[in-house]
Amino acid sequence: MNSIQKTDFDVLVVGGGIAGLQTALDLGDQDYSVAIVEKDATIGGKMIRLSKVFPTLDCASCITTPKMASAAHHDNITLFTYCDVNSLDRMGQTVTANVTQRPRYVDPDKCIGCRQCEYHCPVYVSDAEQGGFSATKAISIPFSNAIPQVAVMDVENCMLCGKCEKVCPTHAIDYFQEPEQFVIKAKSAVLTTGFELTPVSNKHQYGRGEIPNVIDSMQMERLLAPHGPYNRVLRPSDGMEPDSIAYVQCAGSRDKSMGISYCSRVCCMYAVKQAMLLSGSLPLADITIYYMDIRAFGKGYEQFYQNSRAMGIEFINGKFAKISEDENGGVYLRSKSQNGEGGVTASHDLVVLSLGMVPGWNPEGICPVSADSDHFVKTIRPALSPTLTDMEGVFVAGTAAGPKDIVDTITESGAAAIEAAKYMTAREHSRKAAASHR
Amino acid sequence: MTSLADNQSEGKILILATETCAYPGADSVGQAHSSYPANTFILRVRAPALFPEHFYLDCFNKGISGIIIMSCGEECPYDGAYKAMATRLDRVYVMMRQQELDIRRLRLTAICTVCNRAFLNEVNQMNKVVQELGPPQMAQS
Amino acid sequence: MADENKDKAITSKRKVGVYICYCGGNISDHVDVEKVRERIEKLPEVAAVRTNMFMCSDPGQEMIMEDLKSGAIDRVVVASCAPSLHETTFRGAISRAGRNPYIYEHANIREQVSWVHHGDKATDKATRLVSMATAKAEQLNPLEPIRVEAGKHVTVIGGGIAGLRAAKDLADRGIKVVLLEKSPFLGGQLASLDQIAPTGDKAADLVSDLAGQVLNDDSITVHTCSEVESFEGYVGNFRLGVKKQPPEMDPEKIKPPGAAGEAAGEFIPFAGVYNGDMPSVPAEFTVETGVIILATGFKSYMPSKGEYGFGEYEQVTTLPELIRSMAENKAAGNLMEFNGRKIRSMAMIHCVGSRQIPGIHPENEGGYLNEYCSRTCCSATLNVSNIIRTSHPGTRIFEFYRDIRTYGRGQEELYEEAARNQVVFLRFEDDASPEVVRNISHSGDFPLMVKVKDTLTFGEDVGAPVDLVVLVTGVEPNTISDLVEMMKLPVGTDRFLLEVHPKLRPVELPISGILLAGTCQAPMDVGEACNAAGAAAVKAAALLGRGYVELDPFVALVDLEKCGGTGECVNACLSDGALNMVDMEVDGQTVRRAQVTPALCLGCGVCVGVCPENAIEVAGWTLKQYEAMVDRIVAEEVTA
Secondary structure (H helix, E strand, O other), X not given: OOOOOOXXXXXXEEOOOHHHHHHHHHHHOOOOXXXXXXXXXXXXXXXXXXXXXXXXXXXXXXXHHHHHHHHHHXXXXXXXOOXXXXXXXXXOOEEEEEEEEOOOOEOOOOOOOOOHHHHHOOOEEEOHHHOOOOEEEOEEOOXXXXXXXXXXXXXXXXXXXXXXXXXXXXXXXXXXXXXXXXXXEEEEEEEOOOEEEOOOOOOHHHHHHOOOOEEEHHXXXXXXXXXXXXXXXXXXXXXXXXXXXXXXXXXXXXEHHHOEOOOOOOHHHHHHHHHHHXXXXXXXXXXXXXXXXXXXXXXXXXXXXXXXXXXXXXXXXXXXXXXXXXXXXXXXXXXXXXXXXXXXXXXXXXXXXXXXXXXXXXXXXXXXXXXXXXXXXXXXXXXXXXXXXXXXOEEEOHHHHOOOOHHHHHHHHHHHHHHHHXXXXXXXXXHHHHHHHO | OOOOOOXXXXXXXXXXEEOOOHHHHHHHHHHOOOOOOOOEEEEEEOOHHHOOHHHHHHHHHHOEXXXXXXXXXXXXXXXXXXXXXXXXXXXXXHHHHHOOOOHHHEEEEEOOOOOHHHHHHHHHHHHHHXXXXXXXXXXOO | OHHHHHHHHHHOOOOEXXXXXXXXHOOOOOOOHHHHHHHHHOOOOEEEEEEEOOOOOHHHHHHHHHHHHHOOOOEEEEEEOOHHHHHXXXXXXXXXXOOOHHHEXXXXXXXXXXXXXXXXXXXXXXXXXXXXXXXXXXXXXXXXXXXXXXXXXXXXXXXXXXXXHHHHHHHHOOOEEEEEOOOOEEXXXXXXXXXXXOOOOEHHHHHHHHHHHHHOOOOEEEEOOEEEEEEEXXXXXXXXXXXXXXXXXXXXXXXXXXXXXXXXXXXXXXXXXXXXXXXXXXXXXXXXXXXEEEOOOEEEOOOOOOXXXXXXXXXXXXXXXXXXXXXXXXXXXXXXXXXXXXXXXXXXXXXXXXXXXXXXXXXXXOOOOOOOOOOOHHHHHHHHHHHHHHHOOOOEEEEEEOOOOOOOOOHHHHHHHHHHOOOEEEEOOOOOOOEEEEOOOOOOOXXXXXXXXXXXXXXXXXXXXXXXXXXXXXXXXXXXXXHHHHHOOXXXXXXXXXXXXXOOEOOEOOOOOEEEOHHHOOOOOHHHHHHHHHHHHHHHHHHHXXXXXXXXXXXXXXXXXXXXXXXXXXXXXXXXXXXXXXXXXXXXXXXXXXXXXXXXXXXXXXHHHHOOOOOXXXXXXXXXXXXXXXXXXXXXXXXX
């Protein structure tokens, strides 16, 4: 899959999350050739790592894997995973990207995804794919529904014992693999570089990420996932089933002290969703959501929110001031309430920070496309053509252009695909016109 | 060298698994290397609503001890098929009673693509039922 | 049973080739692959069994291709990993060997055998799965994808911003478009706005820009004053009957365009762009089209009489009315004027006709509640408040809200700006809506008082004396019951059109070839509606790009020799029009028989289960194949 043979495409899609996949599928289905360059070892982005998705409560994997598989098997789509884009610029009529294929230390053409290496590897490392709650090996396939099903070696932790090389039935292990540079040329590009969670390590009010039973929302996604680390929801410090769980909304959004004044759009809904899933798996637990405004604005969202209230999820309007640890592993929450008595203090067994979104990619020094004051990619005609950037022939979709939920991301990806297709159609017309002129 | 493992007395379980949900769900159990009884046979189906009532009775007649229909449930890609399926099963249950077949031998459930635990649970439950009831005996076969 | 199989064997015309993969030990460590091979070789329909370390490798695939080319086999079974991984690989190999890819069946002996079972049980189960696959393969027939010729032509219903966007996107991709709009104007509800939040664009500019592009595009034919009267056909081949007639104009609101000499393409405030096409007599015509995009839009919620004093007090109005008044009277001044009155103090009440809760809010006249959030009103209101506070600093504003939902890019800034502009916010609970009453108790001559239990100030009972109350009315889908009926469109409980799946197929309906764009699906702002239109356009372009539509061959087939014409299948069918009873000649007699329209068939097989004659099957997934597989599960000789 990664043996680099073809490097000329109609469209380069930067990022293989749900936005990139949908854009690529919508372009590939129009017979444009598409390259997806993904920094991770698997496509699927954030969505494939979720448990269930609002407001339908479909399992995230069930919705993402069909799109991942369609892209992987599509005649017009080529995947480049585990690759970094070092530069992306327009040269005349061509968008040119300098790309580095990072070494997996596994030959992707030989690996058959059998995981023998993973089973035999003696080195256990913390599994980031499971929120750090469980362990994986120093050589592994990222997770069960990763695409491609190719193992990746964690060289930081590998102790070069050679076991994987010995057990690999296809001799795919290659300790001497080197980074590989190559150039992708395309007529057009779509930036679908996604988001990361707001970092909280410098926010002392949140405990800087050092309080064991204060976890972030993506970690809770893993605890709730049907194929999660514990197969049930336990709090990290002592494996206890939490009896009371609190959500702190706008943790890293609408917070000027963190330089993030915008709303991250999805946190209200995912908190409501997680609360509903929690009340299913821990029927006796009290679940409280501390919020500023509940922003349930999408199709079916308000009804979803009202259902959660009817289920007994408690919503308290208030801003919190500080989170600290109590002696029993509990989490002490002091909140400035908007609605009275000048402040609430409460203790919960587990606290989830509803973290917001920051851009997953900074174009500075890589690509001349402009970022806006919120650091997401700037769009120049947000009303009529929301996917246009200030670079000719370069479009943007999904959370690369600001926080967005999955539904809005998928729709916007379709819009970016038609913009790219229109751009190439117009160019083809002018090329033909020029040719007939000659 | 004929194994005793695969003999009739163990009771065979037929699983009708939808191609969009339950079949990949069974694959996911495999990827997790979670063991389950080997007397299970999975048929990939587009929608289990395809099977007429007599199909189930015929299966029992042929010696299948238990059938699990693993559907997509509410996530069914064919609008209305799940409801049609559920209604049909009600009739199959009536027919099973007429044949003096324990209706626990037939179960409709929903399995998603990563519902590993639910899958194992269903299979083990049915296996228990099948071991308890033994081979199906039809009243008028 | 065993004898039956033997009999079949003698008459078996098929030569099934079986290819069993070791998967480098993944299978062969738990399954005795060679033993499986020996047992499978004995099966009557099987002509060749081969094993390989990696069947998916090039040498493995070559083996299959050679056997097909040499004529040694005519059906293929590969036993390896899950079909999701390599089914397409092996179908591809068969195609490259010049054979039909549907003569293939997969046996999943890794994920469903070697990774979950061990020892003899694994070998026995693998044997059975392979024998089941060969039994099915014996009955497989070559299938051809159903190809439906499709006109490179799209009809967009609705000339609002989403309809215009979709039409222009498709025209730019070289696809001919007919745009049908029932009013005399293009621009829809956007034309009734002034300045758009949060981008600050002028609605007039946006509508003029896009409508101008549409009207100047030779690939787009615009019919205003036109409504769809009839509908038939299927993807690639729809026929729409359209009626074009002189509009019923509301003389209060809109002068008949053209009367004042408006030129085609001119923007008329609060109406839209007039395209110079005003029929004087009704006319009917037919449109033949490949894809239909519904962009039928929304209307503003109209409060019922007495709702927050609406219709009772003349000082209670709606946000759309306020926007219109402000656009028509832009004179600056310390106090804003509304209907000739100076407004010293005004109240904005949010969520009127939105977020209604059963048991708390009374049902609307039609017997429904709008439980959804209308999405756009928070930002629109804050935008208006900011304009008023900037241009008329003497006019005080109180906003009564439940949650401020400034979710989008640049929207939170509107909220912050409103706070800086000293807009006063009062927050109320779902079950404690504000009350609008005549102001009698307070000093001053404010005609109305808005009372609320304000949760921002310790649940205090607060009263705001005001000159004007503005109801922030939500969004409702346009009434399109005629189209819903005609095309059998699915409608959600919120009365908006209902997509197949919000993430998998967000702009599609179950009826192939009919797509959704914009606010007919859910409340959206301009940018979101344009994105939705683009998403619909890209689906249409992909569907029609090749001049034909290729559909899965897995559709129902009627065996006319068996069909008794009971019509059970037609009654059970989930896809309207996929199955019909038709008259046909059989042995010189006219009889009623079931007929499949493959382009409409979903291939779900519901019809198979109800046919009393077993006269209908789904190609590639027949009941007989399943029965043959079940026979192999119970057949004793397979693992003997």
